[in-house]
Amino acid sequence: MSNVNHTRILRLALVAIPILFVLLAFLQRDIDAAAGPLQNQNPELMIQSGKMLKKMSLGYDSLLADIYWTRTVQYFGFRVGKPGETFPLLAPLLDITTTLDPQLIIAYRFGTIFLSEPDPAGAGRADLAVDLVKKGIAANPDYWRLYQDLGFLYSIRLKDYPKAAEAYLEGSKNPKAQIFMKVLAAAVALKGDDLETSRAIWGEVYNSTQDELIRRRAVQHLQAIQANLDLKRLNEVSEAYAQKFGHFPATIQDLQRAGFVRGAPKDPEGYPYVIGPAGVPQLDPQSPVVLDPDKKQAVKP
Amino acid sequence: MSSIPGIVAVNTFREAVRDRVLYNLIFFALLMIAAAVLVGGISIGIERDVIVNLGLTAISLFGIIMAIFIGVGLVYKEIEKRTLYSLLAKPVQRWQFLVGKFGGLLLTLVVNTLLMTVGLAIALFYVAHKFESSDATILIAIYFVLLELALITALALFFSCFSSPMLSTLYTLGIYVAGVFAPDIRDIGLFTDNPAIKTVAKCIYYVLPNFHNFNIIAAAAHKEAIPHALIWQNTAYAILYSTVALLAASAVFSGRDLK
Amino acid sequence: MGTPAIEIEGLTKDYAVGFWRKKMRRSLDHLSLQVNQGEAFGFLGPNGAGKTTTLKLLMGLIFPTSGSARIQGRSIADIGMHRQIGYMPEQPYFYDYLTARELLDYFARVFGFNRAEREARIQKFLDRVGLTASSDVQLRKFSKGMLQRVGIAQAILHDPQVVFLDEPMSGLDPIGRREVRDIILELKNQGKTIFFSTHILSDAEMLCDRVSVLVGGRLQGVGAPRDIVSMDVQGMEILFEAGAAMSLPAEITGKATHTGDRYRIEVPEADLYVALEKLKNSQARILSVAPLRPSLEDYFLKLVARQKAAAPAPETVSTGVAS
Numbered sequence: 001m002s003n004v005n006h007t008r009i010l011r012l013a014l015v016a017i018p019i020l021f022v023l024l025a026f027l028q029r030d031i032d033a034a035a036g037p038l039q040n041q042n043p044e045l046m047i048q049s050g051k052m053l054k055k056m057s058l059g060y061d062s063l064l065a066d067i068y069w070t071r072t073v074q075y076f077g078f079r080v081g082k083p084g085e086t087f088p089l090l091a092p093l094l095d096i097t098t099t100l101d102p103q104l105i106i107a108y109r110f111g112t113i114f115l116s117e118p119d120p121a122g123a124g125r126a127d128l129a130v131d132l133v134k135k136g137i138a139a140n141p142d143y144w145r146l147y148q149d150l151g152f153l154y155s156i157r158l159k160d161y162p163k164a165a166e167a168y169l170e171g172s173k174n175p176k177a178q179i180f181m182k183v184l185a186a187a188v189a190l191k192g193d194d195l196e197t198s199r200a201i202w203g204e205v206y207n208s209t210q211d212e213l214i215r216r217r218a219v220q221h222l223q224a225i226q227a228n229l230d231l232k233r234l235n236e237v238s239e240a241y242a243q244k245f246g247h248f249p250a251t252i253q254d255l256q257r258a259g260f261v262r263g264a265p266k267d268p269e270g271y272p273y274v275i276g277p278a279g280v281p282q283l284d285p286q287s288p289v290v291l292d293p294d295k296k297q298a299v300k301p
Numbered sequence: 302m303s304s305i306p307g308i309v310a311v312n313t314f315r316e317a318v319r320d321r322v323l324y325n326l327i328f329f330a331l332l333m334i335a336a337a338v339l340v341g342g343i344s345i346g347i348e349r350d351v352i353v354n355l356g357l358t359a360i361s362l363f364g365i366i367m368a369i370f371i372g373v374g375l376v377y378k379e380i381e382k383r384t385l386y387s388l389l390a391k392p393v394q395r396w397q398f399l400v401g402k403f404g405g406l407l408l409t410l411v412v413n414t415l416l417m418t419v420g421l422a423i424a425l426f427y428v429a430h431k432f433e434s435s436d437a438t439i440l441i442a443i444y445f446v447l448l449e450l451a452l453i454t455a456l457a458l459f460f461s462c463f464s465s466p467m468l469s470t471l472y473t474l475g476i477y478v479a480g481v482f483a484p485d486i487r488d489i490g491l492f493t494d495n496p497a498i499k500t501v502a503k504c505i506y507y508v509l510p511n512f513h514n515f516n517i518i519a520a521a522a523h524k525e526a527i528p529h530a531l532i533w534q535n536t537a538y539a540i541l542y543s544t545v546a547l548l549a550a551s552a553v554f555s556g557r558d559l560k
Numbered sequence: 561m562g563t564p565a566i567e568i569e570g571l572t573k574d575y576a577v578g579f580w581r582k583k584m585r586r587s588l589d590h591l592s593l594q595v596n597q598g599e600a601f602g603f604l605g606p607n608g609a610g611k612t613t614t615l616k617l618l619m620g621l622i623f624p625t626s627g628s629a630r631i632q633g634r635s636i637a638d639i640g641m642h643r644q645i646g647y648m649p650e651q652p653y654f655y656d657y658l659t660a661r662e663l664l665d666y667f668a669r670v671f672g673f674n675r676a677e678r679e680a681r682i683q684k685f686l687d688r689v690g691l692t693a694s695s696d697v698q699l700r701k702f703s704k705g706m707l708q709r710v711g712i713a714q715a716i717l718h719d720p721q722v723v724f725l726d727e728p729m730s731g732l733d734p735i736g737r738r739e740v741r742d743i744i745l746e747l748k749n750q751g752k753t754i755f756f757s758t759h760i761l762s763d764a765e766m767l768c769d770r771v772s773v774l775v776g777g778r779l780q781g782v783g784a785p786r787d788i789v790s791m792d793v794q795g796m797e798i799l800f801e802a803g804a805a806m807s808l809p810a811e812i813t814g815k816a817t818h819t820g821d822r823y824r825i826e827v828p829e830a831d832l833y834v835a836l837e838k839l840k841n842s843q844a845r846i847l848s849v850a851p852l853r854p855s856l857e858d859y860f861l862k863l864v865a866r867q868k869a870a871a872p873a874p875e876t877v878s879t880g881v882a883s
Contacts, residue, residue: 003623004637006556009396013552020545024538025507031514031534070488077491308669312655319657383653387714390619390647390724391670392639558622 054100065101072097072107076114076213080121087123091115094132102139105146106211108132112149113205113214116157118294121217126157145208147171148181152201155188165189180204195232199225220293223268227289230265234273234281237261241279248279305393306401313405314412317371326363327413331420333359338424349429353439356421357518361446364414365477368406368450372457373469375402376550380559389559396551403458403547410450418443435524438517441532445515448539452510453477455546462554480512510542563633565722565753566595566618570627573613587613589777590627595755595770600748602764602785603757605774606864611757612650614774615726619647631722643671646720650727652711656700660691660710663699664717671718685713690739704731712743723747725756729763741767761857773863780863796832798825799847800839809838826852 054061072093079085094111097104114122115129130153137146147167154164165188172181180200187197199222206218237260242248245258252275255261264272271287283289317323337355376399379385388398421439426432456476460469479486487506490499514535517527573588588610595601605611616622618629618636634641654663661682668678686695689709694702702710708731715723728744729737744767747754758764764771765785772782801821816825823844827835832849839846 003556005394005639006552006623009548009555010552013548017545017548020541020548021508024541024545027534027538027541028507028511028514031511031531031538034528034530034534067482067485070485070491073491074488305670308666312658312666316655316657383649383651384655386616386619386621386649387647387652387654387667387711388670389621390642390645390649391667392642393670394639556623559616 309401
């Protein structure tokens with residue numbers, strides 16, 4: 001090969017280019033750190049209108065929808081748990097995503113849960129969630145689960161039991177709908193703010209999706225309801241004990257010895273319940289179960 | 302100007318200046334800025350935002366168009382037209398020629414961008430009647446656009462060394478778009494538990510030229526402060542990546558038989 | 561004699577052809593050649609013989625499959641060596657948005673001449689090639705002949721020791737050709753080595769100290785023009801004039817060619833006086849009698865014919881020829 005100049009430069013390139021790429025990777029990491037806060041100001045929302053974006057996407061709207069969906073999840077994940085966070089852009093992002101692809105069901109279901117969760121676990125805007133779900137129903141009238149979501153929002157979040165029952169009923173008319181829709185319609189109409197009803201609703205939410213984030217949240221709520229039910233029962237037992245012995249029990253063992261409970265009752269995470277001051281049963285302080293997941297406190301998603 | 306890349310660069314610049322296509326592009330860019338003033342007048346209260354947004358977008362867009370369309374022909378044209386023969390028979394290394402072409406187009410782009418910046422400044426002044434210190438973000442945004450253009454030019458030049466203008470345009474555009482959406486490509490790794498896919502997505506992210514780094518148009522419109530570190534980092538990024546492209550171009554071109 | 565100006569050893573160039581780039585076509589086959597200082601060397605051959613390929617290899621525009629070459633003792637891979645050479649490509653094409661002056665200035669800068677030096681040289685060489693009047697016209701408006709002249713000017717403006725010209729006369733009218741010839745002679749008088757390729761043999765015969773003939777990528781012969789063709793007289797040529805009324809002997813008219821009243825006939829040397837006697841008796845007017853010597857052209861044509869008949873084109877070199 002008599003092209004020495006070529007060989008020389010080729011060798012230089014083969015050595016230098018990988019080194020440069022390594023340098024570039026480190027530099028990129030630094031840039032991501034520095035520009036992180038800047039990036040999450042969301043330059044993509046320069047265009048706030050989903051309809052405009054849809055027109056501009058030249059037919060690639062479902063691809064763009066996927067991109068926006070990715071960014072929605074990123075947006076949420078990056079901020080969740082930060083105190084005082086209200087996710088102002090969550091609703092617009094979901095709106096854009098579902099305008100670009102009205103059949104992107106997961107977006108509606110995600111919005112149902114996390115738009116309505118009170119901050120800092122979510123945006124605390126159940127009304128926006130209702131709008132979103134109604135939009136989803138309009139575009140996907142056959143997807144009965146959206147009625148389930150609507151029912152969830154009205155009953156759990158907005159405490160509007162007549163509307164909730166209506167939603168569950170409407171959804172149950174779909175021949176593909178599961179029987180629990182009818183059951184919940186009735187239950188909500190009868191005793192909407194009942195814990196048992198809530199548990200049924202959250203249970204169906206858990207069953208209806210594979211999304212990890214939604215399921216985790218549902219589990220938290222289910223555990224809370226279970227714990228609340230357990231504590232309510234323990235309270236009744238404690239009252240009965242007080243009636244019999246004239247004073248409240250000091251420990252769970254007291255209740256055991258008196259034959260009021262069998263074994264050591266445990267909370268959904270496996271921690272045994274304890275008796276607190278004034279004989280009030282409570283959770284073990286070490287337990288990760290949260291009694292009121294809707295309370296404003298730092299939440300671990 | 303005794304350096305050969307410098308000599309080639311000046312000549313390349315001269316060619317661009319004498320090419321009338323360029324003037325059409327500048328004209329349209331300035332037109333866009335003028336339109337921004339009109340549009341801004343309709344949306345009361347956010348005229349400045351609209352002008353900055355549209356104006357910067359125009360500068361960026363037309364710069365990119367110029368960089369690609371001239372860049373992909375930089376080497377190809379000289380080979381096709383054989384103007385290169387007499388040059389390379391002189392004491393000129395092939396890499397010196399490449400760096401010169403790069404520099405010449407970059408110089409052209411800088412001059413054009415400067416002209417359009419003046420246009421933007423005039424439009425802004427007309428609407429806001431004064432300049433504020435927060436307008437510095439606009440200048441930084443424009444500087445970032447120039448960094449972006451340098452990188453695009455280097456890539457277009459690389460492709461110009463071995464493929465036709467049409468294909469080179471496709472490749473360069475493709476890489477540009479991929480570079481803009483690079484974070485989304487990386488985030489594909491979020492939706493999977495497969496470590497292989499996660500790693501591949503990450504690798505792609507670090508290998509692609511990350512053009513999203515340079516886009517601070519929204520921040521400029523909202524008068525946000527840019528961290529100073531970012532300016533040095535982006536400059537370094539553009540220099541390093543352009544060097545990669547130019548090295549690769551030299552390696553390819555120095556082995557190539559001219560027709 | 562010193563270092564030869566040009567030394568070529570076994571220079572070979574294969575091209576991959578065909579859709580899959582599998583077949584190799586050998587466009588230059590182990591060329592070996594030496595040109596001495598101050599020689600005017602004619603590199604002859606028909607179109608497609610590989611002349612331009614050779615020049616492009618020497619200039620570093622394309623790269624050899626095997627073999628090597630040195631110019632002024634330095635390898636052709638040594639770009640610095642280009643300072644001492646000038647090159648005029650076949651059908652030169654230059655940046656058409658520049659004027660002649662600007663183009664020469666561009667190239668002159670590449671050599672590192674300062675401003676005064678540049679201006680002096682540009683003026684001198686524009687005058688030398690007769691382009692003074694058009695020096696500020698854009699090259700896109702130049703005719704082929706004018707471009708050819710610019711081509712020569714840019715090849716010699718830095719005073720190179722060795723000048724390479726690829727078909728310098730092509731496309732020129734007779735005046736242009738004469739001017740180029742004069743320039744070449746002038747360069748020769750300055751002691752420069754000139755290597756030029758052409759298929760116009762008369763120019764080669766007149767200008768060159770030595771010539772080589774390349775056919776089908778292979779060197780067929782090297783030597784002084786007169787050495788290549790034999791000195792053997794091959795016959796005599798008689799030119800004569802004969803009116804229609806005159807009666808010419810049949811054996812003469814049979815073998816003669818004529819235009820109007822002018823006739824030409826070739827006869828073996830031994831039969832010369834017999835033929836002349838016959839013509840004198842017919843009262844034809846003898847115009848000239850001259851010996852026939854094969855020209856470079858005959859030699860050339862014979863070579864080409866022999867090449868075509870004997871060997872097939874150097875196409876089917878086996879694949880996988882190492883680079």
